[in-house]
Amino acid sequence: MLEMTVNGRPVALDVEPEMPLLWVLRDELGLTGSKYGCGIGVCGACTVHVDGAAVRACVLPASEVAGRSVTTIEALAADDLHPIQKAWIALQVPQCGYCQSGMIMSVAALLASTPQPSDDQIDEALGNICRCGTYVRVRRAIHALAAESKK
Amino acid sequence: MREAGTSEGFDASRRAFLLKGAAVGGALVIGVGTGHGAAADAGVARDGGAGITQWVVVEPDDTVTVRIARSELGQGSFTGLAQLVCEELECDWRNVRAEYADVNEHMRRDCLWGSMVTGGSRSIRESQEMLRKAGAAARQMLVAAAAARWGVPPVECGASQGVITHAASGRTLTFGAVAAEAARREIPGQVALKGPKDWRLIGSPVPRFDIPDKTTGRQIYAADVRLPGLLHASIVQVPVFGGRLKSADVSAVSGTRGVRKVVVGDDFVAVVADNWWRANRAVRALPVEWDAGEHAAVTSDAIRARLRTGLDAADVPVARRDGEAEAVLASAPMVLEAEYHAPYLAHATLEPQTATALWQDGHLQVWVGTQNGEASIRAAAEEAGLPLERVNVHKLHAGGGFGRRGAHQDYTRQAVRLAMELPGTPVRLQWSREEDIRHDRYRPVESVRLRGALDEAGNWIAWQVRQAEQSILASVRPAAVRGGIDPVGVRAFADNPYDVPNFTNTYAMHDSHVPPGFWRAVAHTHNPYFRECFIDELCRLAGRDPVEFRRPLLAKSPKDLAVLEAAAKAVGWNDAAPEGVHRGIAVADAYGSFTAAAVELSVREERIVDVRRVVVALDCGHVVNPDAVIAQVEGGVAWALGMAMHEEITIRAGHVEQSNFTDYPVLRMHEMTARVEALLVPSGGFWGGVGEPPLAAVPAALCNALFAATGRRVRSLPLKRHGFSFA
Ligand code: FES
Ligand code: FES
Numbered sequence: 088m089l090e091m092t093v094n095g096r097p098v099a100l101d102v103e104p105e106m107p108l109l110w111v112l113r114d115e116l117g118l119t120g121s122k123y124g125c126g127i128g129v130c131g132a133c134t135v136h137v138d139g140a141a142v143r144a145c146v147l148p149a150s151e152v153a154g155r156s157v158t159t160i161e162a163l164a165a166d167d168l169h170p171i172q173k174a175w176i177a178l179q180v181p182q183c184g185y186c187q188s189g190m191i192m193s194v195a196a197l198l199a200s201t202p203q204p205s206d207d208q209i210d211e212a213l214g215n216i217c218r219c220g221t222y223v224r225v226r227r228a229i230h231a232l233a234a235e236s237k238k
Numbered sequence: 239m240r241e242a243g244t245s246e247g248f249d250a251s252r253r254a255f256l257l258k259g260a261a262v263g264g265a266l267v268i269g270v271g272t273g274h275g276a277a278a279d280a281g282v283a284r285d286g287g288a289g290i291t292q293w294v295v296v297e298p299d300d301t302v303t304v305r306i307a308r309s310e311l312g313q314g315s316f317t318g319l320a321q322l323v324c325e326e327l328e329c330d331w332r333n334v335r336a337e338y339a340d341v342n343e344h345m346r347r348d349c350l351w352g353s354m355v356t357g358g359s360r361s362i363r364e365s366q367e368m369l370r371k372a373g374a375a376a377r378q379m380l381v382a383a384a385a386a387r388w389g390v391p392p393v394e395c396g397a398s399q400g401v402i403t404h405a406a407s408g409r410t411l412t413f414g415a416v417a418a419e420a421a422r423r424e425i426p427g428q429v430a431l432k433g434p435k436d437w438r439l440i441g442s443p444v445p446r447f448d449i450p451d452k453t454t455g456r457q458i459y460a461a462d463v464r465l466p467g468l469l470h471a472s473i474v475q476v477p478v479f480g481g482r483l484k485s486a487d488v489s490a491v492s493g494t495r496g497v498r499k500v501v502v503g504d505d506f507v508a509v510v511a512d513n514w515w516r517a518n519r520a521v522r523a524l525p526v527e528w529d530a531g532e533h534a535a536v537t538s539d540a541i542r543a544r545l546r547t548g549l550d551a552a553d554v555p556v557a558r559r560d561g562e563a564e565a566v567l568a569s570a571p572m573v574l575e576a577e578y579h580a581p582y583l584a585h586a587t588l589e590p591q592t593a594t595a596l597w598q599d600g601h602l603q604v605w606v607g608t609q610n611g612e613a614s615i616r617a618a619a620e621e622a623g624l625p626l627e628r629v630n631v632h633k634l635h636a637g638g639g640f641g642r643r644g645a646h647q648d649y650t651r652q653a654v655r656l657a658m659e660l661p662g663t664p665v666r667l668q669w670s671r672e673e674d675i676r677h678d679r680y681r682p683v684e685s686v687r688l689r690g691a692l693d694e695a696g697n698w699i700a701w702q703v704r705q706a707e708q709s710i711l712a713s714v715r716p717a718a719v720r721g722g723i724d725p726v727g728v729r730a731f732a733d734n735p736y737d738v739p740n741f742t743n744t745y746a747m748h749d750s751h752v753p754p755g756f757w758r759a760v761a762h763t764h765n766p767y768f769r770e771c772f773i774d775e776l777c778r779l780a781g782r783d784p785v786e787f788r789r790p791l792l793a794k795s796p797k798d799l800a801v802l803e804a805a806a807k808a809v810g811w812n813d814a815a816p817e818g819v820h821r822g823i824a825v826a827d828a829y830g831s832f833t834a835a836a837v838e839l840s841v842r843e844e845r846i847v848d849v850r851r852v853v854v855a856l857d858c859g860h861v862v863n864p865d866a867v868i869a870q871v872e873g874g875v876a877w878a879l880g881m882a883m884h885e886e887i888t889i890r891a892g893h894v895e896q897s898n899f900t901d902y903p904v905l906r907m908h909e910m911t912a913r914v915e916a917l918l919v920p921s922g923g924f925w926g927g928v929g930e931p932p933l934a935a936v937p938a939a940l941c942n943a944l945f946a947a948t949g950r951r952v953r954s955l956p957l958k959r960h961g962f963s964f965a
Contacts, residue, residue, distance in 0.1 A: 120455020
């Protein structure tokens with residue numbers, strides 16, 4: 088049995104140790120907010136937090152998450168909406184939206200460590216692919232959040 | 239993304255029988271004369287809500303639900319189409335929701351909601367009148383119901399913000415209070431529509447309905463469908479298009495953990511398991527032998543060589559001929575000839591192709607992100623060998639469309655095939671990214687040869703365009719090919735806006751075994767690039783300014799000229815660019831809209847391109863939701879920049895060489911540093927498309943700026959092939 092904490096709840100799983108965390112979340116636990124886009128750690132659609140750090144769940148074997156704490160988009164907000172989600176709605180960021188769970192989780196990790204990121208730091212942290220091309224608004228929303236946090 | 243998809247072909251003779259069996263959720267079904275379909279019984283109710291026309295449901299608590307026929311792909315159709323209905327309905331926008339019209343009912347009732355096709359940037363432009371009329375009809379029915387209750391003539395009553403008022407007596411009723419009575423009323427045969435100056439919702443940047451759930455992970459895509467007992471499937475298809483499966487050693491994986499079934503088709507193997515990762519691992523491990531068939535040796539170079547023969551061929555069809563281009567070119571003082579080329583491209587929707595199907599108790603249900611509900615249900619019914627009435631398709635917001643999920647329903651068929659083998663069990667087929675890239679329907683290759691002539695004064699007096707391309711319509715809708723010409727393929731040439739007295743557009747079709755498809759902006763992804771770069775070349779030859787050169791030639795196309803002038807003005811075309819910054823400009827009209835782009839960039843080390851600024855001027859006639867339109871411009875610019883720099887599908891040994899975002903890169907965040915300026919210049923009086931037009935002029939403006947910066951004329955894409963990269 089593999090034990091970990093997912094969104095604050097302890098879970099015990101009988102899965103292959105090499106099964107990537109993404110499929111544990113999506114198909115074993117029914118948490119479909121994290122998406123499959125490439126399966127090779129390139130697009131970022133599957134981004135979740137493990138012990139607070141952004142990771143690509145599609146290439147992280149479940150065995151490496153044993154005893155650790157996973158947070159997915161479903162539990163990003165403590166209550167209603169996280170400030171990032173509010174900014175995303177205010178600036179109407181998503182188009183198709185398929186990349187946005189991963190995008191938002193990447194941004195959350197970035198802003199947690201770097202509350203006022205420069206454009207270069209944004210570029211560095213956000214390797215997430217958005218095929219709809221929402222990059223302009225993602226950047227704008229991050230800067231808006233940074234300005235907000237300065238206040 | 240224009241595609242086949244009108245609704246003809248449905249067997250209307252079944253309708254009488256079907257209507258009897260139509261189990262509609264609620265009770266209040268009334269007729270309406272707006273839209274298509276059976277006029278006498280068109281209203282579609284729902285539990286607790288009154289169907290006032292097939293488009294509008296009003297609940298007792300005043301909630302208004304608008305039925306949406308087209309698909310939400312992220313372009314904002316769910317919201318924009320509802321705005322059109324509610325502009326005339328006069329309800330309170332805060333009470334409005336949207337939901338998909340039922341596909342099965344749509345088909346049973348002779349395309350009750352018009353068309354579900356979501357491509358060719360047509361959702362708004364092709365349904366705006368029908369939807370505004372539906373809103374007006376529903377409002378009239380509500381007002382008439384209130385008037386009848388009060389015993390006053392309807393003309394003495396008005397509606398605003400969901401409240402009907404009889405001014406003389408000061409009495410009011412909400413829409414919800416009279417909805418049930420309204421639903422039983424006769425549908426007005428004629429309605430009056432507001433003029434643009436009275437619009438309040440049309441033109442308003444209301445927030446999109448679909449956005450909140452797309453920030454919380456709650457949005458359910460086809461990939462996220464979870465049903466009791468659901469199994470997951472992954473597929474591997476024959477790598478060479480047209481090939482066959484020779485043998486598969488099913489026993490090698492059948493004992494694997496979680497594997498429930500292996501399905502072997504003519505040209506694929508699929509594994510169904512209790513977890514997608516297990517299904518995918520097993521299908522990849524499954525030993526298969528393919529018969530690659532007759533195309534096993536085809537390469538991109540061979541395909542391009544065939545296009546070249548098309549450039550040289552005599553006796554090819556003429557798409558347009560004005561004057562005597564050949565003769566003028568033969569004697570003109572200045573002649574320019576250039577060949578351009580564009581490769582195959584993949585859609586790479588971020589959600590790979592996915593569909594879930596359930597075959598149970600003689601009925602088939604499919605959950606799918608689709609751009610064409612009619613195509614999905616027909617494909618499902620055909621694959622299952624069932625009449626349409628026993629099939630339903632549940633549309634879900636798609637994780638990107640761009641033309642991939644319209645006419646081509648291969649993934650829907652496959653999911654149905656798997657589900658039919660497992661009666662009573664829902665099967666979710668999700669393609670791996672590798673399958674998605676290798677089994678797309680590709681933006682086809684094209685080569686063109688352009689010849690242009692200038693007189694002594696540098697005026698453009700003649701041109702010839704020879705296109706050699708793979709046709710989309712020859713594959714997708716052969717009946718639309720006319721005299722050897724694909725009418726979609728010649729767009730931006732045969733219908734170009736330039737007033738040049740001598741022009742010939744000839745067209746050589748060269749199909750290959752690589753399946754072609756509609757790709758965001760279709761022919762407007764490459765034809766405007768060829769045309770507008772070539773014109774830039776002519777300007778250089780003539781020693782003329784690109785805007786000034788085009789001005790007289792666009793005098794008879796004032797809307798094209800106006801967007802060109804707007805983009806030029808915004809970018810400061812007549813003023814010197816900042817030190818080290820270079821500019822390019824281009825114009826294109828597409829899908830009923832007019833657009834021009836101006837790009838500012840710098841180039842380091844002769845190859846590192848820093849795009850500083852992209853201005854796109856767009857005249858789409860009427861703007862329904864300006865913020866959604868601006869988002870389409872921003873997304874379109876990213877799409878165009880990525881396409882121009884990176885995207886290329888190549889063929890080796892008959893199959894696609896690329897397989898994931900490593901070898902098929904798309905634009906990334908760090909490459910999107912340009913300031914994007916969406917300049918909406920709606921001139922009114924028409925309804926143009928928005929999903930595709932904004933990207934049409936961008937690649938040419940980019941390459942023209944690149945020429946200004948480097949003196950290098952890039953005549954084929956992608957730019958990375960020429961050593962360029964984004965900063
Ligand atoms: S799905 Fe994990 S990075 Fe793409
Ligand atoms: S919003 Fe569609 S991929 Fe990002």
